[in-house]
Amino acid sequence: MEKKIAVEMRGVTKRFGSVIANENVCLDVRRGEILSVLGENGSGKTTLMNMLSGIYFPDEGQIFIEDRPVTIRSPRDAFELGIGMIHQHFKLVDVFTAAENIALGLPGPMRLSLNEVRRKIMDLANKYGFEIDVNQKVYDMSVSQKQTVEILKVLYRGAKILILDEPTAVLTPQETERLFRILRNMREDGKAIVIITHKLAEVLALSDRVSVLRKGHSVGTVQTAGATVQSLTELMVGKRVTLDIERPDPVRPERRLDVKDLTCVNAEGITTLDHAAFTARSGEILGIAGVAGSGQKELLEAIAGLQPTTEGSVTFYPKQGDPVDTTHMNAGAIDKLGIRLAFVPEDRLGMGLVGSMDITENMMLRTYREGHSFLTDKRGPRKLAERIVQQLEVVTSGVSSPVRRMSGGNVQKVLVGREIASAPSVLMVAYPVRGLDINSSYTIYHLLNEQKVKGSAVICVGEDLDVLLALCDRIMVLCAGKVTGIVDARTATKEEIGLLMTHTEGVIEEGEAG
Amino acid sequence: MNTAREPLFHIVKRDGVPFPKALAIRAAAVLLSLVACAGVIFALTGMNPLEVYSAYLSGAVGTNRRLWMTIRDSATLLLIALAITPAFKMRFWNIGAEGQVLVGGLATAAVMIYGGGAMPTWLLFTLMATCSMLAGMVWGLIPAAFKARYNTNETLFTLMLNYVGMQLVTFSIVFWENPAGSNTVGVIHQATEYGWFPDLFGQKYGLNVLIVLSITVLMFVYLRYSKHGYEIAVVGESENTARYAGINVSKIILRTMALSGALCGLTGFIIVSGCSHTISTSTAGGRGFTAIIVSWLSKFNPFTMILVSFFLVFMEKGAIQIASQFNLNENASDVLTGIILFFILGCEFFINYEVSLRRHGRKEIKGWARS
Numbered sequence: 001m002e003k004k005i006a007v008e009m010r011g012v013t014k015r016f017g018s019v020i021a022n023e024n025v026c027l028d029v030r031r032g033e034i035l036s037v038l039g040e041n042g043s044g045k046t047t048l049m050n051m052l053s054g055i056y057f058p059d060e061g062q063i064f065i066e067d068r069p070v071t072i073r074s075p076r077d078a079f080e081l082g083i084g085m086i087h088q089h090f091k092l093v094d095v096f097t098a099a100e101n102i103a104l105g106l107p108g109p110m111r112l113s114l115n116e117v118r119r120k121i122m123d124l125a126n127k128y129g130f131e132i133d134v135n136q137k138v139y140d141m142s143v144s145q146k147q148t149v150e151i152l153k154v155l156y157r158g159a160k161i162l163i164l165d166e167p168t169a170v171l172t173p174q175e176t177e178r179l180f181r182i183l184r185n186m187r188e189d190g191k192a193i194v195i196i197t198h199k200l201a202e203v204l205a206l207s208d209r210v211s212v213l214r215k216g217h218s219v220g221t222v223q224t225a226g227a228t229v230q231s232l233t234e235l236m237v238g239k240r241v242t243l244d245i246e247r248p249d250p251v252r253p254e255r256r257l258d259v260k261d262l263t264c265v266n267a268e269g270i271t272t273l274d275h276a277a278f279t280a281r282s283g284e285i286l287g288i289a290g291v292a293g294s295g296q297k298e299l300l301e302a303i304a305g306l307q308p309t310t311e312g313s314v315t316f317y318p319k320q321g322d323p324v325d326t327t328h329m330n331a332g333a334i335d336k337l338g339i340r341l342a343f344v345p346e347d348r349l350g351m352g353l354v355g356s357m358d359i360t361e362n363m364m365l366r367t368y369r370e371g372h373s374f375l376t377d378k379r380g381p382r383k384l385a386e387r388i389v390q391q392l393e394v395v396t397s398g399v400s401s402p403v404r405r406m407s408g409g410n411v412q413k414v415l416v417g418r419e420i421a422s423a424p425s426v427l428m429v430a431y432p433v434r435g436l437d438i439n440s441s442y443t444i445y446h447l448l449n450e451q452k453v454k455g456s457a458v459i460c461v462g463e464d465l466d467v468l469l470a471l472c473d474r475i476m477v478l479c480a481g482k483v484t485g486i487v488d489a490r491t492a493t494k495e496e497i498g499l500l501m502t503h504t505e506g507v508i509e510e511g512e513a514g
Numbered sequence: 515m516n517t518a519r520e521p522l523f524h525i526v527k528r529d530g531v532p533f534p535k536a537l538a539i540r541a542a543a544v545l546l547s548l549v550a551c552a553g554v555i556f557a558l559t560g561m562n563p564l565e566v567y568s569a570y571l572s573g574a575v576g577t578n579r580r581l582w583m584t585i586r587d588s589a590t591l592l593l594i595a596l597a598i599t600p601a602f603k604m605r606f607w608n609i610g611a612e613g614q615v616l617v618g619g620l621a622t623a624a625v626m627i628y629g630g631g632a633m634p635t636w637l638l639f640t641l642m643a644t645c646s647m648l649a650g651m652v653w654g655l656i657p658a659a660f661k662a663r664y665n666t667n668e669t670l671f672t673l674m675l676n677y678v679g680m681q682l683v684t685f686s687i688v689f690w691e692n693p694a695g696s697n698t699v700g701v702i703h704q705a706t707e708y709g710w711f712p713d714l715f716g717q718k719y720g721l722n723v724l725i726v727l728s729i730t731v732l733m734f735v736y737l738r739y740s741k742h743g744y745e746i747a748v749v750g751e752s753e754n755t756a757r758y759a760g761i762n763v764s765k766i767i768l769r770t771m772a773l774s775g776a777l778c779g780l781t782g783f784i785i786v787s788g789c790s791h792t793i794s795t796s797t798a799g800g801r802g803f804t805a806i807i808v809s810w811l812s813k814f815n816p817f818t819m820i821l822v823s824f825f826l827v828f829m830e831k832g833a834i835q836i837a838s839q840f841n842l843n844e845n846a847s848d849v850l851t852g853i854i855l856f857f858i859l860g861c862e863f864f865i866n867y868e869v870s871l872r873r874h875g876r877k878e879i880k881g882w883a884r885s
Contacts, residue, residue: 306757332760343758351754357747365759368744375739 003030006192012061021047029192036203039213040437045196053085054078084154085163099134128185144175161192173498245470253281256457261312264298273298274481280457287472288461295481296461304343305331342424352415355404359385388417409440430461547857573835574828586719589726592823594805597777605750610672612802613679614650618782621649623793630708650779658771662764711788722788734816
């Protein structure tokens with residue numbers, strides 16, 4: 001017998017100005033089922049789910065809950081209908097405990113019995129297999145624990161339909177496995193679960209059915225059992241794509257950058273980077289893996305001269321000439337020494353680019369000082385802008401429209417394009433494909449490889465271990481600001497790196513590290 | 515739950531509005547504001563709104579003299595707005611223009627009083643201009659230095675310096691009193707006109723206008739095409755990006771505030787030497803604050819500022835006329851200015867967003883009824 005339908009969306013359309021986020025989308029989720037909503041960034045997955053959770057209101061179409069037409073005008077309406085959404089960015093009060101956060105905002109008698117709340121939370125946790133300490137304050141929690149609180153929060157409110165927006169983006173492989181076990185337990189209990197994702201491996205491992213969105217349209221729903229990575233990718237992208245990342249062997253690697261005992265302490269006095277040491281070589285991609293916030297940002301910024309360091313040294317080895325010690329120098333001073341260091345930061349519009357400026361003006365960011373004129377020269381930058389738009393196939397209404405208006409993939413192409421234009425001897429990129437669709441991601445991988453072959457030392461901070469393992473030559477793992485290991489990417493496994501990501505004592509050296 | 519209930523209206527962000535449409539929206543806003551003002555005038559006073567409007571016109575530009583007074587004061591307001599724009603573009607909230615203008619005026623008055631008649635005219639003018647700019651620059655640099663070094667809040671700092679400036683003027687008046695006991699400086703060098711702006715093109719205020727318009731053009735070029743202007747824009751947008759690009763943020767803050775303060779000081783020179791020929795605590799007259807409105811309303815475009823400052827001064831001059839002609843107090847005209855500004859600012863919302871009202875009767879959706 002077919003399972004009962006929990007939610008159905010029929011002919012749903014949502015527009016933002018002239019942009020169509022969803023058009024005539026149909027989707028249904030049954031009880032006791034995990035449905036993946038798959039699509040590239042900007043394909044309208046989150047918008048669609050936000051209409052279920054009451055954040056947006058559809059322009060057209062109808063939503064049914066258990067075959068009853070309903071109108072969801074606010075998150076409160078959604079709650080009353082048993083729909084709970086776990087957003088990508090957690091919405092918890094840091095100074096409250098897990099139990100307090102879960103009880104927050106619930107209707108009830110004047111006197112709140114936290115003991116009662118705790119007991120109910122523990123019942124739920126035991127039922128589905130959560131590990132939680134209800135008295136732990138949120139600021140003491142890891143990302144995965146915070147996520148647990150968020151999920152329990154919606155369960156506590158009696159949600160029968162759970163929507164999770166990219167739940168694994170912030171988790172280690174081990175934590176992801178644990179989450180999946182819990183989700184499967186919920187499925188057995190008859191909950192309807194929707195997960196939004198663009199990671200194909202997870203879709204195949206977890207869900208019963210997959211609904212694929214492409215440019216705001218539903219392009220089909222398939223049974224997971226009969227699907228493969230290749231078939232899903234084609235549905236998602238709309239054409240055949242090759243999924244192999246090439247990895248040319250390093251040619252005559254030479255030392256380009258030496259980092260020794262680099263240590264950073266932030267404004268609160270917490271050590272964010274703890275005696276990190278490594279060497280980057282030309283013709284090689286060095287990957288950096290780690291759970292979000294393990295010191296990746298601090299490491300790259302310290303090298304780029306944007307983060308004060310308390311200990312250690314940074315030394316560049318140019319192709320010709322003597323090594324240059326740039327410890328304690330700011331970005332301007334490093335630039336003046338003629339060191340060709342390119343840096344694609346994680347925060348593209350908050351650090352790498354100026355959102356309100358157009359592509360040409362953003363090209364000037366690195367070179368505007370050149371020349372003795374009081375006025376700026378825009379001819380060179382405009383040529384560069386036009387070249388990047390053409391070569392990297394940047395979609396834009398022109399080189400004079402603000403970069404903030406462009407999509408994430410195009411913004412990243414502009415930023416990477418500018419940084420590699422200076423033929424860098426060291427190229428640092430942080431999360432280079434975050435938020436990018438498959439085609440754009442492969443363009444970026446290709447550009448990194450191109451720089452590698454040209455003899456740059458490429459340092460790449462990434463979050464997708466599959467990609468790091470396929471792209472890099474060596475992978476350095478950070479955990480809580482410490483380097484816990486440097487492994488050979490050609491032989492290492494995901495599990496090995498996963499262990500290093502949570503490993504806090506001692507350093508595991510493997511291959512020819514250092 | 516009812517199926518057909520829907521929010522009353524949707525607000526949708528626009529991608530960008532074609533220029534004619536934006537112009538039409540703004541024109542409609544001005545028209546509507548005049549209609550609303552007419553309603554308010556009639557409701558409160560029972561007067562004919564058209565008569566009140568014509569009194570406005572007559573008060574602001576009705577005679578040659580009135581027209582030139584309006585132009586003179588617009589030029590002054592415009593120069594202050596130009597002066598503070600680089601700071602605001604850098605997201606440095608300089609609300610101390612009032613004080614910077616005042617110390618500039620004070621420096622000018624000092625040079626005028628002690629130097630008038632004692633040196634050649636060209637030297638007197640050079641000295642007045644230089645001293646006024648230096649004084650304004652110092653007044654701008656003090657908060658900037660603290661901001662750059664200790665990251666203090668510039669809003670409070672610049673505001674407080676306004677009062678220090680006023681006290682300095684009060685203090686100086688004691689020495690320069692004329693006539694004695696009046697507690698005012700009176701018109702300086704009334705008979706000899708030492709250090710007064712000469713007529714230009716046969717106009718008393720021709721020189722004021724020429725200076726301010728030249729600075730308008732220079733400021734436009736500075737902000738749009740110079741390396742300094744580029745740095746200001748980057749720092750204003752994001753200090754992180756600025757540091758990433760190797761820009762020394764502290765240096766830019768200091769340099770920009772030096773420029774901003776110096777231009778405010780120069781305004782003080784133009785007011786004392788070119789308009790009032792005296793100094794008092796009300797020499798700046800709140801224009802340091804009004805200029806902030808001018809600058810933001812013009813979205814930092816120097817040429818738009820010409821229009822905006824003219825409009826504000828026009829309203830002010832007209833207000834004086836209706837106050838005397840119809841026995842309305844000046845607050846009545848503040849009400850009208852407020853209504854007009856409300857409409858002009860409010861229409862920006864309709865330029866950036868589109869509001870669609872609830873549709874009556876929803877479209878049938880294919881396959882709606884489920885078996």
